[in-house]
Amino acid sequence: MSTKRLLSTNHFHPFPPMMKNYLQWAQNTPTHKSGTPFDTKGASILATDLLKSYFERGLTSEARNLFDEMPERDVVAWTTMISGYTHCYEYTQAWSVFVDMVKNGNDPPNAFTISSALKACKGMERVFCGRLVHGVAIKRRFMKGFIYVDNALMDMYASCAVGMRDACVVFHDIKEKNVVSWTTLIAGYTHRGNGNRALRIFREMLLDGVALNPHSISIAVRACASIGSQNFGRQIHTAVIKHGFESDLPVTNSILDMYCRCGCLSEANKCFNGITEKDLITWNTLIAGYERSDSIEPLFIFSQMESEGFTPNCFTFTSLIATCANLAALCCGQQVHGGIFRRGLDRNLELANALIDMYAKCGNIFDSHKIFSEMSCRNLVSWTSMMIGYGAHGYGKKVVELFDEMVRSGIRPDQVVFMAVLSACSHAGLVDQGLRYINCMINDYHIKPNQEIYGCVVDLLGRPGRVEEAYHLIRSMPFMADESVWGALLGACKAHNFSKLGKLAAKKALALRPNMVENYVMLSNIYAAEGKWGEAARMRNLMKRAGYRKEAGRSWIEVRNQVYSFIAGNKMGSHKESACEVLELPVQHMKEAGYVPEVHCLIHDHEDGT
DNA sequence: CTAGGGTTAG
The missing domain is CATH 1.20.58 (Methane Monooxygenase Hydroxylase; Chain G, domain 1)
Incomplete structure (x- = not known):
C-alpha cells in the first residue's frame, strides 16, 4: 500500500500525534515486514508526508509535536515545516523554524528552503529578514540557475521593499526569465499602483515571445483594472477568447473585476451572466463592483447568491458592510453584523475595519470605537478608519491622540492617514498641530504631499483667516495647483x-x-x-x-426602520412628521447654542429650491 | 517527501 493511500484512508488508522506512537504504528503497518531492521530513512519520508498532511488541515500544533519528536530531521522535513507554517499564514513561526534550521539543523538549507523562507518573509512584510535570506542564497550559490529562488526573491522585494528597485535588479540578473518572473514583476507594479508600468512590462513580455497562460492573463487584466483602463482590458478580453481561456474561472473572474472597476457595470453583468460555473469569488467580485458604485444592488445580489446555495465569506461581508456604510443604513448594517457574528467572522481584520467605517458613517461612533478597541490586532486601515470616523464627528483632539498612539505602536503612517489627521486638525482649528504634522510627514517620513494634502493645508490655514499664508503656500508648490487647492483658498477668501x-x-x-x-x-x-x-x-x-445647475445636497435619516430622504428647504410629505420632529432637534440645539444663520449674502437657487 | 504568479478595506 502506498503512503498516499495510507494517509488518505481514514478507516485505516487515525493520525498519531506523537513520534513514539508513530514509530509503533509504522512498524505495525503492512508495509513493514517484521524481523527486518527498521528503515529510518523511510520513516522520515513517512513522517514528512504526515507533516504536510497536518498543515493541509491547518493542524499546526500537531505538526509541531510530530516534528519535535522526529529523531532524524532532514532538509525536506525542515522545509516542510517552513512552507507548512507559511501555508497556514503563521509567518513568524515559519521564520523561527528557518532560523532554528540555520543554527541547529544538520543540513544547510537548499533552494527549496530558501524560496519557502522568502515566502515567509513576504508574509511578515519584513524586508530585513528577506535580505538575510538573500545573503544565505548568495553564499550557498543559489543565485544562478535557480529560477524558483530568483522569482521568490523578486516577489519578496516587490511586496516588502520600499521601492521596486531591488525587485528590478533581481529581475534583470535572471538569465533565463520564465513566465513567473515576468508576471511577478507585473503584479508588483500593479500592487504599488503603477498599472501603466505594469502594462508596459506585459507588452515587453509578449514581444519577448513568452507564451501566455491563464495566470499571466489574469495579472495583466488586474493591471488594467487598477488603472481603470477599459481600453486595454477589452483588448485582453479579446485575446482571452482567442486563446480559449474563457473556460478558466480565475481569468473570467478577473475580467469581471476589470469591467466593474472601469465602471462598466452593464458589461460586467453581461460577463457575469455568461459564466456558467460561478464560484464564490465570481459573486463577491460582482457584489464589490456594485458596492463601489454606491448602489443598493449588493443586497439584492447577495440574497440571490444565498438562494443559489453559496455561503458568504469575509469578502462578501466586507462589501455588504461597505454598502450599508454608503447608504448610511444603520439597521441593515446591524443585521449584517449579526450575520458576521453568527458565522464567527467577527475576528477578521478587514471586516472589523469595514465595521468601524460603517458605524462611523451611520453616526454611531461609539460602536465604531467598541469594534476598534476590541480588535486583537490592528493595521494602518483600522487606525485610519477610526480617525476618519472621529474626524467626521468633530472629535479633532481624539484624532490627534489616535495618530500619536498609532505611531507609538510602530505603524508607519501613509498619505491617507496624514490626510485624515490634517483634515481633522483643520476642522478642529488645531492649526499649529496640523502644521507640525505636515512637516513631520515631509521631513520624517519623506512622503511628498499631493494636491489633496496641499488643499488640506490651504484649508487649515485659510479657515482661521491666515489666507495670505495659504496663498503663499500655493505659490511655493512644486507643481501646478489643481482646482481643489484653489477651491480651498476660494472658500477661505x-x-x-x-x-x-x-x-x-x-x-x-x-x-x-x-x-x-x-x-x-x-x-x-x-x-x-x-x-x-x-x-x-x-x-x-x-x-x-451653460446649463449648469448646482446639484441639491440630499440628506436622509432613518427613523424607526424607515429611511426618509430630503433636500434642504424641502418639506417631506404629511405622513413623515416623526422624521421632521427628529430633524428639528439639532436645529433647536444649534439655536440654543447661539447659532445665527448668515443670510446677508446668500443667493437662492430658484431652480431647485436650495 | 519540500518551492512560483489570481477577489476585501481607510
Missing part, C-alpha cells in the same frame, strides 16, 4: 472677505474645471457680498447659459 484674492482663486479654479458649479456660486457670492449685484447676476447668467 469667501469666509474672511478677501475679495481680491477670492476672485483670483475662483478664476484659477474655473479655468481648470469650467464646470465646477460650486466655484461659480462662491464667486457670485463674493460679488454679492461686495454689493456688486451686476457682476453677481452676470455670473449666474453664465452658469445658466
Whole structure:
C-alpha cells in the first residue's frame, strides 16, 4: 500500500500525534515486514508526508509535536515545516523554524528552503529578514540557475521593499526569465499602483515571445483594472477568447473585476451572466463592483447568491458592510453584523475595519470605537478608519491622540492617514498641530504631499483667516495647483472677505474645471457680498447659459426602520412628521447654542429650491 | 517527501 493511500484512508488508522506512537504504528503497518531492521530513512519520508498532511488541515500544533519528536530531521522535513507554517499564514513561526534550521539543523538549507523562507518573509512584510535570506542564497550559490529562488526573491522585494528597485535588479540578473518572473514583476507594479508600468512590462513580455497562460492573463487584466483602463482590458478580453481561456474561472473572474472597476457595470453583468460555473469569488467580485458604485444592488445580489446555495465569506461581508456604510443604513448594517457574528467572522481584520467605517458613517461612533478597541490586532486601515470616523464627528483632539498612539505602536503612517489627521486638525482649528504634522510627514517620513494634502493645508490655514499664508503656500508648490487647492483658498477668501484674492482663486479654479458649479456660486457670492449685484447676476447668467445647475445636497435619516430622504428647504410629505420632529432637534440645539444663520449674502437657487 | 504568479478595506 502506498503512503498516499495510507494517509488518505481514514478507516485505516487515525493520525498519531506523537513520534513514539508513530514509530509503533509504522512498524505495525503492512508495509513493514517484521524481523527486518527498521528503515529510518523511510520513516522520515513517512513522517514528512504526515507533516504536510497536518498543515493541509491547518493542524499546526500537531505538526509541531510530530516534528519535535522526529529523531532524524532532514532538509525536506525542515522545509516542510517552513512552507507548512507559511501555508497556514503563521509567518513568524515559519521564520523561527528557518532560523532554528540555520543554527541547529544538520543540513544547510537548499533552494527549496530558501524560496519557502522568502515566502515567509513576504508574509511578515519584513524586508530585513528577506535580505538575510538573500545573503544565505548568495553564499550557498543559489543565485544562478535557480529560477524558483530568483522569482521568490523578486516577489519578496516587490511586496516588502520600499521601492521596486531591488525587485528590478533581481529581475534583470535572471538569465533565463520564465513566465513567473515576468508576471511577478507585473503584479508588483500593479500592487504599488503603477498599472501603466505594469502594462508596459506585459507588452515587453509578449514581444519577448513568452507564451501566455491563464495566470499571466489574469495579472495583466488586474493591471488594467487598477488603472481603470477599459481600453486595454477589452483588448485582453479579446485575446482571452482567442486563446480559449474563457473556460478558466480565475481569468473570467478577473475580467469581471476589470469591467466593474472601469465602471462598466452593464458589461460586467453581461460577463457575469455568461459564466456558467460561478464560484464564490465570481459573486463577491460582482457584489464589490456594485458596492463601489454606491448602489443598493449588493443586497439584492447577495440574497440571490444565498438562494443559489453559496455561503458568504469575509469578502462578501466586507462589501455588504461597505454598502450599508454608503447608504448610511444603520439597521441593515446591524443585521449584517449579526450575520458576521453568527458565522464567527467577527475576528477578521478587514471586516472589523469595514465595521468601524460603517458605524462611523451611520453616526454611531461609539460602536465604531467598541469594534476598534476590541480588535486583537490592528493595521494602518483600522487606525485610519477610526480617525476618519472621529474626524467626521468633530472629535479633532481624539484624532490627534489616535495618530500619536498609532505611531507609538510602530505603524508607519501613509498619505491617507496624514490626510485624515490634517483634515481633522483643520476642522478642529488645531492649526499649529496640523502644521507640525505636515512637516513631520515631509521631513520624517519623506512622503511628498499631493494636491489633496496641499488643499488640506490651504484649508487649515485659510479657515482661521491666515489666507495670505495659504496663498503663499500655493505659490511655493512644486507643481501646478489643481482646482481643489484653489477651491480651498476660494472658500477661505469667501469666509474672511478677501475679495481680491477670492476672485483670483475662483478664476484659477474655473479655468481648470469650467464646470465646477460650486466655484461659480462662491464667486457670485463674493460679488454679492461686495454689493456688486451686476457682476453677481452676470455670473449666474453664465452658469445658466451653460446649463449648469448646482446639484441639491440630499440628506436622509432613518427613523424607526424607515429611511426618509430630503433636500434642504424641502418639506417631506404629511405622513413623515416623526422624521421632521427628529430633524428639528439639532436645529433647536444649534439655536440654543447661539447659532445665527448668515443670510446677508446668500443667493437662492430658484431652480431647485436650495 | 519540500518551492512560483489570481477577489476585501481607510
